Amino acid sequence: MKQSVSSEQELAEAVAAAAGPLRIRGGGTRDIGRPVVGEVLSVAGLSGVDLYEPGALTLVARAGTPLAEIDALLAGEGQRLAFEPMDHRVLLGTGGEPTIGGAVAANVSGPRRVQAGAARDFALGARFVDGRGRVLKNGGRVMKNVTGYDLVKLLAGSWGTLGVLTEVSLKVQAVPETEATLVARGLGLAEGVAALARALGSPWDISGTVHLEVGEASETRVRIEGSEMSVRYRAGALAGAGFAGWEVVEGVASAVLWREVRDVAPFAGDGRVIWRLSVKPSDAPVISAALTAAGLVHRGIYDWGGGLMWLALEDGGDDAGEGLIRGQIAAHGGHAMLVRASEALRGRIAVFQPQPAPVAALMRGLKQKFDPRGILNPGLMMSEHDKAAG
Amino acid sequence: MQMPEPEADILAGKARIVARLREVLPNGAVIDDPVALKVYECDGLSAYRCPPMCAVLPGSTEEVSAVMRVCHEAGVPVVPRGSGTSLSGGALPTADSVILGVARMNRVLETDYDNRFIRVEAGRTNLSVTGAVEADGFFYAPDPSSQLACAIAGNIAMNSGGAHCLKYGVTTNNLMGVTVVMADGEVIELGGAHLDAGGLDLLGLICGSEGQLGVVTEATLRILAKPEGARPVLIGFDSNEVAGACVSDIIRAGILPVAIEFMDRVVIRAAEAHAHPGYPDCEALLIIEVEGSEAEIDHQLGRIIEIARHHEPVALRESASAEESAKIWKGRKTAFGAMGRINDYMCLDGTIPVSELPLVLRRIGEMGEGYGLTVGNVFHAGDGNMHPLILFDANKPGDLEKAEALGADILTLCVEVGGCLTGEHGVGVEKRDIMRAQYSDDDLAIQMDVKDVFDPAWVLNPAKVFPLDASAPRRLAK
Ligand SMILES: Cc1cc2nc3c(=O)[nH]c(=O)nc-3n(C[C@H](O)[C@H](O)[C@H](O)COP(=O)(O)OP(=O)(O)OC[C@H]3O[C@@H](n4cnc5c(N)ncnc54)[C@H](O)[C@@H]3O)c2cc1C
Numbered sequence: 001m002k003q004s005v006s007s008e009q010e011l012a013e014a015v016a017a018a019a020g021p022l023r024i025r026g027g028g029t030r031d032i033g034r035p036v037v038g039e040v041l042s043v044a045g046l047s048g049v050d051l052y053e054p055g056a057l058t059l060v061a062r063a064g065t066p067l068a069e070i071d072a073l074l075a076g077e078g079q080r081l082a083f084e085p086m087d088h089r090v091l092l093g094t095g096g097e098p099t100i101g102g103a104v105a106a107n108v109s110g111p112r113r114v115q116a117g118a119a120r121d122f123a124l125g126a127r128f129v130d131g132r133g134r135v136l137k138n139g140g141r142v143m144k145n146v147t148g149y150d151l152v153k154l155l156a157g158s159w160g161t162l163g164v165l166t167e168v169s170l171k172v173q174a175v176p177e178t179e180a181t182l183v184a185r186g187l188g189l190a191e192g193v194a195a196l197a198r199a200l201g202s203p204w205d206i207s208g209t210v211h212l213e214v215g216e217a218s219e220t221r222v223r224i225e226g227s228e229m230s231v232r233y234r235a236g237a238l239a240g241a242g243f244a245g246w247e248v249v250e251g252v253a254s255a256v257l258w259r260e261v262r263d264v265a266p267f268a269g270d271g272r273v274i275w276r277l278s279v280k281p282s283d284a285p286v287i288s289a290a291l292t293a294a295g296l297v298h299r300g301i302y303d304w305g306g307g308l309m310w311l312a313l314e315d316g317g318d319d320a321g322e323g324l325i326r327g328q329i330a331a332h333g334g335h336a337m338l339v340r341a342s343e344a345l346r347g348r349i350a351v352f353q354p355q356p357a358p359v360a361a362l363m364r365g366l367k368q369k370f371d372p373r374g375i376l377n378p379g380l381m382m383s384e385h386d387k388a389a390g
Numbered sequence: 391m392q393m394p395e396p397e398a399d400i401l402a403g404k405a406r407i408v409a410r411l412r413e414v415l416p417n418g419a420v421i422d423d424p425v426a427l428k429v430y431e432c433d434g435l436s437a438y439r440c441p442p443m444c445a446v447l448p449g450s451t452e453e454v455s456a457v458m459r460v461c462h463e464a465g466v467p468v469v470p471r472g473s474g475t476s477l478s479g480g481a482l483p484t485a486d487s488v489i490l491g492v493a494r495m496n497r498v499l500e501t502d503y504d505n506r507f508i509r510v511e512a513g514r515t516n517l518s519v520t521g522a523v524e525a526d527g528f529f530y531a532p533d534p535s536s537q538l539a540c541a542i543a544g545n546i547a548m549n550s551g552g553a554h555c556l557k558y559g560v561t562t563n564n565l566m567g568v569t570v571v572m573a574d575g576e577v578i579e580l581g582g583a584h585l586d587a588g589g590l591d592l593l594g595l596i597c598g599s600e601g602q603l604g605v606v607t608e609a610t611l612r613i614l615a616k617p618e619g620a621r622p623v624l625i626g627f628d629s630n631e632v633a634g635a636c637v638s639d640i641i642r643a644g645i646l647p648v649a650i651e652f653m654d655r656v657v658i659r660a661a662e663a664h665a666h667p668g669y670p671d672c673e674a675l676l677i678i679e680v681e682g683s684e685a686e687i688d689h690q691l692g693r694i695i696e697i698a699r700h701h702e703p704v705a706l707r708e709s710a711s712a713e714e715s716a717k718i719w720k721g722r723k724t725a726f727g728a729m730g731r732i733n734d735y736m737c738l739d740g741t742i743p744v745s746e747l748p749l750v751l752r753r754i755g756e757m758g759e760g761y762g763l764t765v766g767n768v769f770h771a772g773d774g775n776m777h778p779l780i781l782f783d784a785n786k787p788g789d790l791e792k793a794e795a796l797g798a799d800i801l802t803l804c805v806e807v808g809g810c811l812t813g814e815h816g817v818g819v820e821k822r823d824i825m826r827a828q829y830s831d832d833d834l835a836i837q838m839d840v841k842d843v844f845d846p847a848w849v850l851n852p853a854k855v856f857p858l859d860a861s862a863p864r865r866l867a868k
């Protein structure tokens with residue numbers, strides 16, 4: 001069964017009238033999380049940009065608006081979404097059209113996260129329908145707003161479990177004149193991550209830092225964006241500060257490199273289990289080495305200076321490598337998410353990082369308030385295991 | 391402004407509570423001497439004052455936890471306090487409350503340049519965070535004007551901003567993790583040296599929660615490498631409209647200065663008389679600062695000046711030296727103080743869409759005239775965060791009430807044009823009772839539901855943020 005709605009009011013009525021669990025769907029491209037059993041409720045019908053003020057860097061769009069439409073509109077004014085949301089279709093092999101509501105609800109942020117911030121940092125306001133079918137709002141459409149609690153941050157990354165987003169306000173960014181990428185090949189992971197840390201610790205406003213170990217030789221990339229003269233200046237400055245000998249890739253060719261990183265494209269098109277770890281960047285080489293030593297063979301894309309580890313497992317075994325990977329998280333901090341795996345595995349293994357009991361209790365408490373009947377994407381983020389704990 | 395009546399049985403039990411607090415804290419950490427308590431009877435919104443029952447100054451997360459256990463058990467309200475510079479009465483006590491000050495907790499716990507963060511105790515002042523890393527070429531970006539005094543604890547509670555937030559974001563965009571003592575004394579950690587949350591973003595919820603969800607005792611903050619240089623340009627216009635249009639054109643052109651500050655004639659004159667920064671006498675003044683290498687700065691300022699020239703500025707001065715830059719900024723940074731020398735003032739903090747600047751500035755002028763009060767404007771123009779300063783005479787009967795009424799009208803206008811009541815100072819007690827101008831009862835109820843989850847007994851800073859009548863059933867149900 002599938003319900004589609006074309007207005008916020010209809011959506012609120014559908015939620016209020018729901019007799020059982022609902023699977024909230026935007027474009028359906030981000031099939032992530034514990035599989036949810038329930039009736040599909042699509043917000044794709046809530047589409048359209050309500051307001052766009054290029055001179056104020058603000059955009060207000062209904063949640064079901066396709067990202068492609070927003071990208072095109074912004075590009076027309078020389079602007080863009082700074083948080084560079086990943087297109088999950090590439091990695092997950094899903095169909096459909098990614099929507100802005102989905103990108104915000106999943107807090108999807110790309111390589112520029114290290115410099116500009118995450119989706120949640122650009123979300124200024126939201127309208128949403130809670131589990132009782134009430135239409136609520138929080139935040140607004142201005143860049144600075146501390147009026148009451150910041151529920152927008154809470155909703156960003158709540159994967160539709162607390163409320164169904166109907167409209168989001170975003171801060172947008174001017175597209176810089178040009179970009180360039182410095183590339184080195186054959187560095188080891190520890191060496192690569194150390195080089196990225198040097199770049200990020202420089203005054204030259206680096207907007208992308210990744211180390212890839214996907215094929216034979218590794219590749220390490222550093223991105224600079226800005227005006228022609230500024231990009232040239234900073235590329236030169238980096239060369240004089242330990243990055244001599246790195247190849248410089250400019251303009252469109254540089255953009256192609258980062259689209260590949262954004263979409264984790266090198267891991268597309270096969271059935272390997274994919275984990276996504278967020279860690280302290282300098283821990284990435286340590287964690288990878290420990291996993292290898294324990295026999296968990298993997299390839300990796302280390303974005304965010306190493307802090308975002310995408311691991312493709314050759315063979316994770318029965319638990320898809322969970323025991324070893326979460327063991328590393330327990331030792332070093334951070335969190336790990338099982339992004340790509342069969343439904344069966346995602347039903348059995350906690351997809352999202354299980355939280356310590358007092359924190360899990362707060363999350364359950366919030367869920368209870370926002371969705372007392374437990375009908376919005378139930379179980380997607382919290383497994384039965386989490387529910388039992390604490 | 392009204393505060394809830396202090397609870398008689400709490401007041402009656404004062405001696406016992408003070409004794410219990412003395413048992414769990416070291417010598418000297420509990421203050422109940424009426425003279426010593428004077429320091430804690432107000433914050434930066436000094437029009438409202440009330441001494442607390444007592445104040446405690448714990449020295450560690452464990453001691454904060456012990457305090458919370460005692461107060462939670464006894465049902466005593468706790469008002470967390472950093473440096474007490476809040477401009478919205480966020481740290482204002484009630485007579486039956488305990489002030490929990492974190493000022494003694496000011497150590498740096500860890501600095502990590504490879505991973506670009508610093509971990510500090512929450513009582514550390516904002517400026518001294520940068521102070522701890524600047525010799526190594528780093529800085530902490532959010533820079534409230536009060537940065538010499540205000541604490542990271544208060545910055546997190548208010549999600550504070552500053553002049554340079556146009557480029558670097560406000561506190562929430564630079565906060566990576568916190569240690570929080572919950573209302574019942576339990577200690578939790580959120581976030582850390584990694585980015586983003588593994589579950590729901592509770593860190594984002596804590597930031598800006600005005601001391602109502604938990605007591606922040608430690609924080610992991612993002613630090614950045616200092617740019618090679620920075621330089622401002624000063625541009626004067628003969629109307630606010632034109633200055634506003636210039637701001638919009640600069641942003642549209644894709645230039646992202648670190649700061650765009652705006653002052654109107656009232657403030658320009660006050661600043662000039664006070665700090666002598668050499669400002670031109672005009673209707674509106676912009677200070678625009680850019681960063682980078684010398685060549686990058688020249689390039690960006692060149693583009694900004696080109697755009698400004700289209701708007702026929704009456705004055706245009708590019709700083710040529712560090713000294714000149716400091717002078718340009720001095721006038722802006724001391725503008726509040728300069729206004730304070732003219733008269734008492736009330737500082738508002740609404741944000742509006744940048745496109746509405748001309749209209750709102752004109753309406754503020756007209757509304758001020760209607761009340762017979764002068765209003766000066768100095769604010770962060772790049773992001774629309776206004777700071778109308780209403781001048782009044784606290785010694786003149788009725789003047790404060792008039793200023794309050796004008797303030798409420800101005801903030802309502804901010805909301806009407808698509809903005810909000812407060813951009814960086816917080817709701818506190820000051821804007822508590824006009825929250826309905828921005829939010830429906832349901833919008834407020836879901837926020838109070840969040841407080842119910844974190845602090846079911848409403849022990850933490852209970853009389854703030856929400857209209858008193860709206861929070862009453864929950865506060866009294868405990
Ligand atoms: C001259 C002047 C200029 C200012 N300029 C700016 C500016 O440019 N930008 C800006 O954003 N603000 C500005 N402010 C306002 C104020 O400085 C900020 O709100 C600041 O963050 C408050 O910090 P504080 O340590 O003084 O907090 P306090 O005033 O002590 O407390 C503020 C709030 O934080 C809560 N709190 C304090 N400690 C904790 C804790 N440990 N855990 C949980 N909650 C806690 C309190 O309960 C209260 O609600 C200015 C104030 C003044 C007086």
